[in-house]
Amino acid sequence: MSDSERNWASHRDAKATKMAAVQPLLSGKYAKTNDAKQILEALISSGDKVVLEGDNQKQASFLSKILASVDPEKVHDLHMIMSSISRPEHLDIFEDGIASKMDFSFAGPQSTRVSQMIADGTLQVGDIHTYLELYARxxxxxxxxxxxxAADKADRDGNLYTGYNTEETPVIVESAAFKDGIVIVQVNEVVDKLPRVDIPADWIDVVIPADEPYQLEPLFTRDPQNITELQILMGMMAIRGIYEKHNVQSVNHGVGFNTAAIELLLPTYGEQLGLKGKIVPNWEVNPTPTLIPAxxxxxxxxIHSFGGEVGMEKYIAARPDVFFVxxxxxxxxxxAFGQMAGQYALDMFVGSTLQIDQFGNSSTVTNGRLSGFGGAPNMGSNPTGRRHSTPAWQSLRPDNDPLGKGQKLVVQMVETFGSSKKPVFVDHLDAEEVRKEAKLANVPIMIYSEDTTHIVTEEGIAYLYKTDSMAERQAAIEAIAGVTPVGLRSNAKTLNDLRARGIVALPEDLGVRRTDAKRSLLAAQNMEDLVKWSKGLYNPPAKFRSWS
Amino acid sequence: MSDSERNWASHRDAKATKMAAVQPLLSGKYAKTNDAKQILEALISSGDKVVLEGDNQKQASFLSKILASVDPEKVHDLHMIMSSISRPEHLDIFEDGIASKMDFSFAGPQSTRVSQMIADGTLQVGDIHTYLELYARxxxxxxxxxxxxAADKADRDGNLYTGYNTEETPVIVESAAFKDGIVIVQVNEVVDKLPRVDIPADWIDVVIPADEPYQLEPLFTRDPQNITELQILMGMMAIRGIYEKHNVQSVNHGVGFNTAAIELLLPTYGEQLGLKGKIVPNWEVNPTPTLIPAxxxxxxxxIHSFGGEVGMEKYIAARPDVFFVxxxxxxxxxxAFGQMAGQYALDMFVGSTLQIDQFGNSSTVTNGRLSGFGGAPNMGSNPTGRRHSTPAWQSLRPDNDPLGKGQKLVVQMVETFGSSKKPVFVDHLDAEEVRKEAKLANVPIMIYSEDTTHIVTEEGIAYLYKTDSMAERQAAIEAIAGVTPVGLRSNAKTLNDLRARGIVALPEDLGVRRTDAKRSLLAAQNMEDLVKWSKGLYNPPAKFRSWS
Structure with missing residues (x-):
């Protein structure tokens, strides 16, 4: 009935041939640090799909450096798959011809160069993803x-300890280990006995001790001393007008000073409001130091976490009732599991953005910077496959549909003018232009209007989920957009009508006094306060230490 | 600043106390089969949240039997978390008071009893979930x-081999192992050396050799001899009018004779159409035997799979280029990863249902049967966090929105009258009544109208994603609903208008001749043919064997 000659194990055979070729360089699964280039040149074929681990914080920096050093005559036109484009050599390999195509999620530190390389044709983008869909593919x-x-430690058999920064390593390894892909891991250290096994040796092909520990950045640390009183005002409004109002139990906070302010207001302002024990017991979030006082x-x-945060190791180890330890x-x-939880198990996502258009679509892709998406579109969307109900989710249920259901709270918190003094509220997103330049199939919108339920600015809160039409949605956005061109279209009559109908709330509607929004209301004023709260267990990275 | 007396490791201490109490019964991590009841009574406290593994096919049947035998004086009011309620003792424990609350996903075999027990107050439902959101929580x-x-094998240290039926075991174990939960595993066999390690011993607390291998059912096997010519007609229409039209590359097929027909038509009808190599190379699906000819x-x-299928072991082992081996x-x-892929990485989901209402909402929850959801709502929904584009996804992009994006194809295939001769198309879902009886927060809809892009019946295809209003959507559904009460509302003028605008297609519009829809068109007529196609590698379970 079919071609009986077909080899149904061609991938396995190809892998066996390659592994046999490097056998002289291996002792068990171990290769020498100095042989890494030769190993990669032998195990990677031109045109291969290659995943290079680059989480937000943790980078397989030794292997990326070695990959950038291979001979492009031997290895070229790779199809790279990376959740984060973070290091210069992640793009150097495209200039050298080692790689030609890229599927990725996030390009924060390299976003300007990514844009340039797309424009000049050096980099062909497959697509831009949110993390979970990249893992899915x-x-x-x-x-x-x-x-x-990258892993912290390996034992002699090749079992891996990824420890504190497990991050995305397990899901990447699984996709290759069970489909005759080749799994190559750099390790900081080789030990006789691992503290625990995170990934079994059976899943690993080659272990290479790195010349230095993998790169790890404290990306999610925010110093309380940089939180402004405007951010405190917004945080107070959010706590009253969203957290309390909707009885929010589970939450993801994006990374930023807005959400850091909320974290530091819970033990003070939240306590004054009598909300302790009533809201946000369950979190899916990285272990940001500003959570310590709460x-x-x-x-x-x-708290379940996507990754670690430098300096929080000892504190977390001492708080196993709270963290996953x-x-x-x-x-x-x-x-992977964190994003799964962030999508399906949370009442609310609170994020921030660089631009919001007149309809409520938002994006961090601005002219000249193709920054990608990360996890925000996943957590900042309403998963229509969700079937379980919570009070917060159910509080957004439409009144007029007997078959209706609840919705995830997706909150954008922005000041009407960004740090560069540019208006955040715009008629058209820069992303529309970037779509054309980068020849993307769709406009790179971070969070769509249809998924955005609330916008908080220093002016007030727009309850977008209550609007019945796009015109009303636009009016609600205008009402809180301050003196941006979008905001100037608002007028007192419309504003008062929206306030009367509960679609917009100003601070006074929420019982929030602007004059109370003082820095003294923060549970910690600076990094040293966070260390004190932690009883000395939090150990801030040097760049955050302003004291002795 | 805080209560310095608080014990931040209370869960760890509680676990240590319990583990110390059973230490006399353990040798390493091993307990004796006969001590299982005593172990569970010592390690489970009243009111605990307990996950009992029950995948679709694989059941931790020894542990569920033992749990049902514990003394309700010692262990009561458990909060059970189970993806599938499949075995009688899964519900017996509620009648005995051992458990009182249940969060679950699917209750196929026990759905009638679930409904009764909710009605009489024996069973308190937390909520009904799709699989991925239950794991997320x-x-x-x-x-x-x-x-x-449940696992197949363990070695002396307690490393686990879950092998072919890895299923949901890893995600369940991870949630407890890193939060001071207690992980108890039943194993079929204890060996010196595992074929491979699927879950490291570090994550496991107690291993108990079971008295017999865990229950495993061939739930996804469909005998080709039961495929009807009406199903073949629908399959031909789907291949022409959906798979080919939208250039579908990646798909999940629900379990049923409709999709089995499509699988068996690809090598015949699909080949005639010249579609080989052009459509559906990538699948997220259990290894159903009807896939063998394709x-x-x-x-x-x-093919990546959620679970295994009894009898397919040798065939899969011989086809590692296709399967994850x-x-x-x-x-x-x-x-867990299969559902992640099914949600985010596929062009299309094709399912079936018991009822579809006049608006296009569908449910398998019918009067007296609270069957739950399984994975369908997750895969049969449009994940609005998706940002990557494919031709099929993009083909559903609305024309009139510059910021618009594509959509997942979500296809319902049903005959207008179900196997019980009841109309599938109804004005109101039975689920609306069940909501009231079971006191659910929302109507237990399997797939919402807003997510449903196509409905295929023996009459034709309704391209719901092309409709501009709910009235037009209703007209399109009526046009293919045959002589059901909903279908009888259709008329020739509307039908012809919908056909002219491409919103409805009849077989003749697709170039499908009804007279070609013969059983001889199937690549395999019966189970024996499937075995032949597999070159004898497929080994059907006894109940599917009609030959010697």
């Missing part, structure tokens, strides 16, 4: 030939 | 105290 139509990942004050029952006393983070 | 607001799971004919490049030669399935 590793099992469907982007199954990798080779994965290059944890110490007993506000938080559980293994028997070895160290956190296990998991970016 | 294990990390947020349903963090388990104890998990009871695989053997070279239609399919990759470990170095040991056995498949690794993964229900």
């Amino acid at each position: 590793l099992f469907v139509d982007l199954i990798p030939n080779v994965v290059l990942v 944890i110490e004050s007993g506000w938080i029952q559980s 293994g028997k070895d006393g160290t956190m296990r983070s998991n970016r | 294990l990390f947020v607001d349903l963090i388990p105290n104890v998990v009871l799971v 695989i053997e004919s070279g239609w399919i490049q990759s 470990g170095k040991d030669g056995t498949m690794r399935s993964n229900r």
Whole structure:
């Protein structure tokens, strides 16, 4: 009935041939640090799909450096799959011809260069993804030939300890290990006995001790001393007008000073309001230091994390009732499961953005910077497959539809003018222009209007989920858009009508006094206060230390 | 600043106390089969959140039997978390008072009894979930105290081999192992050396050899001899009018004879149409035997699976280019990652249902049967966090919105009258009544109208994504609803208008001749044919064997 000659194990055979070729360089699964280039040149074929681990914070920096050093005559036109484009050599390989195509999620630190390289044709973009969909494709139509990942430690057999920064390593490894892909891991250290096994040796092909520990950045640390009184005002409004109003139990906070302000207001302003024990016991969030006062004050029952945060290791180890910690006393983070939880299990996502258009669509892609998406579109969207109900979710249920259901709260918090003094509220997103330049199929919108339920500015809160038409939605946005061109279209009559109908709330409508929005209301004023709250367990990175 | 007396490791201490109490019964991590009841009574506290593994096919049947035997004086009012309520004792524990509350996903075999027990107050439902959101909550607001799971083999240290039926075991274990929950596993066999490690021993607390292998059912096997010519007609229409039209590359097929017909038509009818190599190379689907002819004919490049299917073990082991297979030669399935892929990485979901209302909402919850959801709402929904584009997805992009984007194809295939001769198309879903009886927050709709892009019946295809209003959507549904009460509202003028505008297609509009829809068009007529196609590698369970 079919071609009986077909080899149904061609991938396995190809892998066996490659592995046999490097056998002289291996002792068990171990290769020497100095042989890394030769190993990669032998195990990676031109045109291969290659996943290079680059989480937000953790980078497979030794392997990316070595990959950038391979001979483009031997290895070229790779199809790279990376959740984060973070290091210069992540793009150097495209200039050298080692790689030609890229599927990615986030390009924060390299976003300007990404835009330039797309424009001059050096970099061909497959597509831009949110993290979870990029992982999803590793099992469907982007199954990798080779994965290059980073771990803290390996034992002699090749079992891996990813420890505190487990991040995305397990999901990447699984996609290759069970489809005859080749799994190559850099490790900081080789030990006889691991603190715990995070990934079994059976899943690993080659272990290479790195010349230095993998790169790790404290990206999610925000110094309280940089929180402004405007941000405190917005935080107070959010706590009253959203957290309390909707009885929010579970939340993800994006990274920024707006949400840091909320975290530091819970033990003070939240306590004054009598909300302790009533809101936000459950979090899916990285272990940001500004959470420490709320944890110490007993506000938080559980935190599951996508990744680690430098300096929080000892504090987390001492708080296993709150964080996900293994028997070895160290956190296990998991970016794939964290994003799954962030999408499906939370009452609310609170984020920020660089631009919001007149309809409520938002994007961090601005002219000349193709920054990608990260996890925001996943958590900042309403998963229509969700079937369980919570009071917060149900509070957004439409009144007029007997078959209706609730909705996730997706909140954007922005000051009407950004740090560069440019208006955040615009008629058209820069992303529309970027779409044309980068020849993308769709406008790179971070969070769509239809998913955005609330916008908070220093002017007030727009309850977008209550609007019945796009015109009303636009009016609600205008009402809180301050003196931006969009905001100037608002007028007192419309504003008062929207306030009367509960579609817009100003601080006074929420019982929030602008004069109370003082820095003294923050539970911690600076990094040193956070260290004190932590009883000395939090150890800020040097760049955040202003004291002795 | 805070209560310095607080114990931040109370869960760890509680676990240590319990583990110390059972230490006399353990040798390493091993307990004796006969001590299982005593172990559970000591390690599970009244009121605990307990996950009992029950995938679709694989059941932790030894542990569920033992749980049902514990003394309700010692262990009562458990909050059970189960993806599938499949076995009688899953509900017996509620009648005995051992458990009182249930959060679940699917209750197929026990759906009638679930309804009765809710009505009489024996069973309190937390909520009904799709699989992925239930797993998501294990990390947020349903963090388990104890998990009871099943594995094939364990080694002396307690490393686990879940092998072919990995299913949901890893995600359940991870949620407990890193939050001081207790992980108890039943194993079929204890060996010195595992074929591979699927879950590291560090994550496991107690291993109990079971008295018999865990229950495993071939739920997804469909005998081709039961496929009707009406189903073949629908399959032909779907291939022409959806798979070909939208250039579908990646798909999940629900379980049923409709989709089995499509699988068996690809190598025949699909080949005649010249579609080989052009459509559906990538699948997220369980290894259903009716896929064998399409695989053997070279239609399919990759299949990732949620779970295994009894009898397919040897066939899969011999086709590692297609399936996800470990170095040991056995498949690794993964229900959590499979659902992630099914949600975010696929062009299309094709399902079936018991009722569709006049608006296009569908449900398998019918009077007296609270069957739950399984994975369908997750895969049969349009994830608005998706940002990557494919031709199929993009083909549903609205023309009139410059900021618009594509959509997942969500297809319902139903005959207008179900197997019980009841109309599938109804004005109101039985689910509306069930909502009231079971006191659910929302109507238990499987797939919402807004997510449903196509409906296929024996009459034709309704392209719902092309409709501009609910009235037009209703007219399109009526046009293909046959002589059901809903269908009788259609008229020739409207039908012809809808056909002219491409909103409805009849077989003749698609170039499908009804007279060609013969059983002889199926690539396999019966189970024996499937075995032949597999070159004897497929080994059907006894109940599917009609030959010697």
